[in-house]
Amino acid sequence: MRNLMVLGKLAFAGLLALSLVACGGSEKAEDTAKVEKKAETIHWKMVTTWPKNFPGLGTGAEALAKNIKAMSNGRLDIKVYAAGELVPALEVFDAVSRGTAEMGHSASYYWKGKVPAAQFFTTVPFGLTALEFNAWIEFGGGLKLWEEIYAPFNLIPMPAGNPGVQMGxxxxxxxxxxxxxxxxxxxxxxxxxxxxxxxxxxxxxxxxxxxxxxxxxxxxxxxxxxxxxxxxxxxxxxxxxxxxxxxxxxxGSAVEAIFNKDAFNALPSDLQAIVRSAVQQANLSMLSEFTARNxxxxxxxxxxxxxxxxxxxxxxxxxxxxxxxxxxxxxxxxxxxxxxxxxxxxxxxxxxxxxxxxxxxxxxxxxxxx
Amino acid sequence: MRNLMVLGKLAFAGLLALSLVACGGSEKAEDTAKVEKKAETIHWKMVTTWPKNFPGLGTGAEALAKNIKAMSNGRLDIKVYAAGELVPALEVFDAVSRGTAEMGHSASYYWKGKVPAAQFFTTVPFGLTALEFNAWIEFGGGLKLWEEIYAPFNLIPMPAGNPGVQMGxxxxxxxxxxxxxxxxxxxxxxxxxxxxxxxxxxxxxxxxxxxxxxxxxxxxxxxxxxxxxxxxxxxxxxxxxxxxxxxxxxxGSAVEAIFNKDAFNALPSDLQAIVRSAVQQANLSMLSEFTARNxxxxxxxxxxxxxxxxxxxxxxxxxxxxxxxxxxxxxxxxxxxxxxxxxxxxxxxxxxxxxxxxxxxxxxxxxxxx
CATH class of the missing domain: 3.40.190.10 (Periplasmic binding protein-like II)
Known part of the structure; x- marks a missing residue:
């Protein structure tokens, strides 16, 4: 994992350097921070497990990218890829782990072959409803455990949506x-x-x-x-x-947003806060959409x-x-x-x-x- | 209401002008937009109906202000006032309506004397649970109606939290x-x-x-x-x-965030998106907190x-x-x-x-x- 992390950091440093060059060199040194902020547009890829515009899930991923762009005033621009466009549906985890994409939109139970404990972070028979799952994640220690089991894969997970109780x-x-x-x-x-x-x-x-x-x-x-x-x-x-x-x-099957840890950590703290908020916004919106439409x-x-x-x-x-x-x-x-x-x-x-x-x-x- | 709106717009224009002066005059005209973005710190007041640090509600208002500050990199700085600090608990609606504060954190059923229909946007006996209320608001036409009934008061409402089903x-x-x-x-x-x-x-x-x-x-x-x-x-x-x-x-008693319409509309579109996302984030977090702690x-x-x-x-x-x-x-x-x-x-x-x-x-x- 160490090599991967170094690679990720180097790649990001390169991107920053490029953006500085693009700004021109007429600014004073003490203004560098401001220049970076003004000129830097970060381009990310989001790979997903869903077909293009799949109701609620594919559309949810698109809405999430759009909200992040709006909140960041275009500084974080995320291109969404449907299943198979960049990587196959079930290679989202690996692609984000190795940094092929900075972000993924999928569900944790697909990765049980690699991380058996991951299946508790989607849904289990007779388990938690969406409301209860979100409470466990944010206030019951769930997120910390989820982060722990994804850490060896250089990934940061967050709950990003839920269709609620399914039909039998x-x-x-x-x-x-x-x-x-x-x-x-x-x-x-x-x-x-x-x-x-x-x-x-x-x-x-x-x-x-x-x-x-x-x-x-x-x-x-x-x-x-x-x-x-x-x-x-x-x-x-x-x-x-x-x-x-x-x-x-x-x-209550939780959708996950996963992030390449180096890519996420390299974001300025305001963009990190924007991403976290947008993902939580998407989490509630998807549940509301399914609740209203079913x-x-x-x-x-x-x-x-x-x-x-x-x-x-x-x-x-x-x-x-x-x-x-x-x-x-x-x-x-x-x-x-x-x-x-x-x-x-x-x-x-x-x-x-x-x-x-x-x-x-x-x-x-x-x-x-x- | 017309006078209030005009006043609000004028006041904001004045603020912008001041911030431009504060930046100094050495920038080129075509850079004006960037200068505004760089230099402008918008200071808002949030008045609330809750005692200082009241569990879940007062603390929720504080967390919301903190998140907005983090996401905006300090550009939108909101000071939270407990009940009675700036205006009494039940004058939040009027204070935000007239622009004494740009934002309020309260519950709509307190305003039934002015707007009888407002009580449907907190909770009613044998009505919607929190999950259902959020679905009605975002995907069932609820928010549009809420905005309509608050529009004559120069206010924009959003759901900002919910403690879930209460005890008898x-x-x-x-x-x-x-x-x-x-x-x-x-x-x-x-x-x-x-x-x-x-x-x-x-x-x-x-x-x-x-x-x-x-x-x-x-x-x-x-x-x-x-x-x-x-x-x-x-x-x-x-x-x-x-x-x-x-x-x-x-x-499922919904907490409301209310905004003075002129103050909200005067925000650049990225800050508007940040505020909307932060409020939705708070909405889910409060419900999760009560679900986990009760x-x-x-x-x-x-x-x-x-x-x-x-x-x-x-x-x-x-x-x-x-x-x-x-x-x-x-x-x-x-x-x-x-x-x-x-x-x-x-x-x-x-x-x-x-x-x-x-x-x-x-x-x-x-x-x-x-």
């Missing part, structure tokens, strides 16, 4: 009890897939591009995707008619496309919850870093659940008359 | 049914108080400073305040031992101070919900502006409730095993 998934048959999950072939990557195995189903890992055909031809019986806003755009209602809730496997999409699915909306049966949810707890314990036992993150995560989850039992949960049940 | 309140006796609310003297200002009247209780309006003694001496039977984090600090457990939930009357305070209240934590009885909640709906309809019927805001609010509430029934609510109930 699309099924080509009715699910009436746990028994209906036996042998069920369901597309579900990651920890959710591990949980499915424990309750007798067969998780299938398919890229997004193959899901529709697999579901339509019966190669799979079911799939999860995101929520109504994205699922409607994807057309999944044409391949399956049962739409189950809630998304126990992804209760119901309209859900109504379209139900009323125009005659999707049958159903809750998962209670015995199935209880079995999934038990299997999820076991799965998380196993992940934690796998390596000391995962155990350390899980311990913090679990402590926060237990505490915030107790608080939300008497606040959020009690309130929204009372509002619903229950 | 402190009682000196057990509440087992709606019958126990008959004649009950409870401190509850605003719309919650109107709702109490409809179910047979007697709402009492007392300033914060008088609550403790009134509860201890039996002048009132019950009071609401905020949530565990603030209630513990306030020592209310020494005056009553029953602590009821949920806070049906304030499910449970620890709740456990202290229950385990160390032997507070008895109880849910409101179901028949009482149903009666309060019905009375709340009636109260909001009455407020809306009161003036066309309130009706317009209520229509937008109600449409969003119905839509987001339907979505959260299958997402947030279904998930957190499933996580709790229910």
């Amino acid at each position: 998934g699309w099924f080509n048959k009715e699910i009436n009890s746990l028994a209906d999950f036996q042998g069920l072939k369901m597309r579900m990557p990651g920890l959710g897939g591990e949980v499915l195995k424990k309750v007798g189903a067969s998780p299938i890992n398919l890229p997004g591009s193959e899901i529709f055909t697999a579901l339509q031809t019966g190669t799979i019986d079911a799939t999860e995707w995101v929520g109504p806003y994205n699922d409607l755009a994807f057309g999944l209602y044409k391949a399956a008619k049962y739409y189950y809730y809630p998304g126990w496997h992804e209760p 119901n309209a999409a859900l109504q379209t699915l139900v009323n125009e496309h005659h999707v049958i909306l159903k809750p998962y049966p209670q015995d199935l949810l209880l079995a999934l919850k038990k299997a999820s707890d076991e799965t998380l314990e196993e992940v934690a036992a796998n390596d000391p870093e995962s155990q350390k993150v899980y311990d913090s995560f679990k402590k926060f989850l237990d505490s915030v659940s107790a608080w939300h039992d008497v606040s959020e949960r009690a309130f929204i049940n009372a509002r619903a008359g229950e | 309140g402190w009682f000196n006796k057990e509440i087992n049914s709606l019958a126990d609310f008959q004649g009950l003297k409870m401190r509850m200002p605003g719309l919650g108080g109107e709702v109490l009247k409809k179910v047979g209780a007697s709402p009492i309006n007392l300033p914060g400073s008088e609550i403790f003694t009134a509860l201890q001496t039996g002048t009132i039977d019950a009071t609401e305040w905020v949530g565990p984090y603030n209630d513990l600090a306030f020592g209310l457990y020494k005056a009553a031992k029953y602590y009821y939930y949920p806070g049906w009357h304030e499910p 449970n620890a305070a709740l456990q202290t209240l229950v385990n160390e101070h032997h507070v008895i934590l109880k849910p409101y009885p179901q028949d009482l909640l149903l009666a309060l919900k019905k009375a709340s709906d009636e109260t909001l309809e009455e407020v809306a019927a009161n003036d066309p502006e309130s009706q317009k805001v209520y229509d937008s609010f109600k449409k969003f509430l119905d839509s987001v409730s339907a979505w959260h029934d299958v997402s947030e609510r279904a998930f957190i109930n499933a996580r709790a095993g229910e």
Whole structure:
């Protein structure tokens, strides 16, 4: 890592030198700081895991770059690359680590092969909601741990958005009890897939591009995707008619912004503060956008496309919850870093659940008359 | 308002002129824009409704000013005034409107005497949670309406924080049914108080400073305040031992940042973008802070101070919900502006409730095993 850091610092020093030359040499020495400020335009690349203009995610990355440019009066100009434009979707982590791009927009659970503990910083089955996750990150010690596990890769992480609680998934048959999950072939990557195995189903890992055909031809019986806003755009209602809730496997999937540490540290402190604020602004905006737009999409699915909306049966949810707890314990036992993150995560989850039992949960049940 | 606006613009032009003089006159004319940028430090005053360093609220205002200073590299320097330091707590609206201060940090429901529709932009009984409120504001048309109703006062509003769902309140006796609310003297200002009247209780309006003694001496039977984090600090457990939930009357009380329109519009566009981002950053941070801290305070209240934590009885909640709906309809019927805001609010509430029934609510109930 040391070589990488030196390289990054050298590259940035070169950029500064160039900008000074571009200003001309007529200013006095004591004005150098001001000259740098005036003339310096820093050009960054942001690589992302999303297709161009993917609703909420690709558009969120573009909005973030635009806000940073506006706040910095053009001093930090970030060009956004869709998946595959500069590097493939799942090479964002490596590209930012080595400095090919200064910044990335993705999700931490894609990197579990390199950093198993990273998956706690997107979402886990029966884990934290978006509201709770943000509280853990900023005021519960979460961010410090996330920074620690990314530090060896020369990366700085920040939460940059969240679509909220997802839907359970699309099924080509009715699910009436746990028994209906036996042998069920369901597309579900990651920890959710591990949980499915424990309750007798067969998780299938398919890229997004193959899901529709697999579901339509019966190669799979079911799939999860995101929520109504994205699922409607994807057309999944044409391949399956049962739409189950809630998304126990992804209760609030955090999007991450990652920064090459040398590039970030080389920014003047005002630009660092601008970047941090813009990322937090994006974090709340994305959640608000999905919260506002999901119901309209859900109504379209139900009323125009005659999707049958159903809750998962209670015995199935209880079995999934038990299997999820076991799965998380196993992940934690796998390596000391995962155990350390899980311990913090679990402590926060237990505490915030107790608080939300008497606040959020009690309130929204009372509002619903229950 | 016209005169005020003209005055504001003139005052700002004067400030700019002064800053130009301060820079000296040796720069070329075409460099004027750069000179302004380099030399100009804008000094603002922020008046607030909170006591100095009041947890979450006063501290939130200070953090906001600090972030804006860091992001602007000191170009926008905002001095924060606690309640009474420059103007009394409840004169924030007027002070910012007339330009005594460029910015305020308060809550919109304090201004219902001047702008009845303003109370929809803090919180209303059985209304939107913090998550839902932010979605209505940014993606459901809420902010546009808020800006419209504040425009005649030369003010620009933005949501700047939220403590989340509050607690129901402190009682000196057990509440087992709606019958126990008959004649009950409870401190509850605003719309919650109107709702109490409809179910047979007697709402009492007392300033914060008088609550403790009134509860201890039996002048009132019950009071609401905020949530565990603030209630513990306030020592209310020494005056009553029953602590009821949920806070049906304030499910997510938005803090507002208000700006004198002339002062805001006179900012260069990068500083405007910085202010907007910093306010949004503060908005999410405050919610995260309360979410993270309330449970620890709740456990202290229950385990160390032997507070008895109880849910409101179901028949009482149903009666309060019905009375709340009636109260909001009455407020809306009161003036066309309130009706317009209520229509937008109600449409969003119905839509987001339907979505959260299958997402947030279904998930957190499933996580709790229910």
